[in-house]
Amino acid sequence: MTARTQVLDRAVGQAMSAVSAAAKRGLGDPALAELVVIRASQLNHCAFCLDMHLAVARGLGVSERQLDLLAAWEEAEDAFDERERAALALTEAITVLTDGFVPDEVYEKAAKHFDEARLAHLIALVVAINNWNRVMVSRRVPPGGYTP
Structure with a gap:
């Protein structure tokens, strides 16, 4: 596996960063935002x-228990509240579009926990991290290059 050093054109990277930052701000819950981007x-x-x-989440005080159980959040019912579970379900549905759409029940559950604006920001955040993931994976950018 060879790392491909140039990640993005500067203007594209700045635009993607701006979308990510705006989505996080609009969601209004930095810890939840990190759980969402980590799960995606x-x-x-x-x-x-x-x-x-993971480094950002730890810096925000997200519990190690949540971080440890995030990959199995559905089975770890007592580690995540209903709002977090709704956000994680929506994250998975958007990230893995196996049926070509987000199931209505997943969307409706999220809509019960987030007002229209926050739901739009949550969706934008999931789209943004999926964008970043695809860039970084396709460019084979190794871990360890981020410093908070």
């Missing part, structure tokens, strides 16, 4: 993004 990064096997966002 797990699904997409993006070591760089996992390394980066």
Whole structure:
């Protein structure tokens, strides 16, 4: 496996960073945002993004228990509240579009926990991290290059 050093054109990288930052701000819950981006990064096997966002999550005080159980969040019912579970289910549905759409029940459950604006920001955040994951995985950017 060869690392491909140039990740993105500067303007594209800045635009992607701006979308990510706006989505996180609009969601209004930094810890939840990190759980969402970590879960998408797990699904997409993006070591760089996992390394980066796990460090950010720890810095925000996200519990080690949540981080340890995130890959199996559905079975770890007592580790995640209903709002977090709804966000994680939506994250998975958007990240893995096996049926070509997000199931109505997943979307409706998320809509019960997030107002329209926050739901839009949550969706934008999932789309943004999927974008980053695909760039970093396709460029084979190794973990360890992020410093908080």
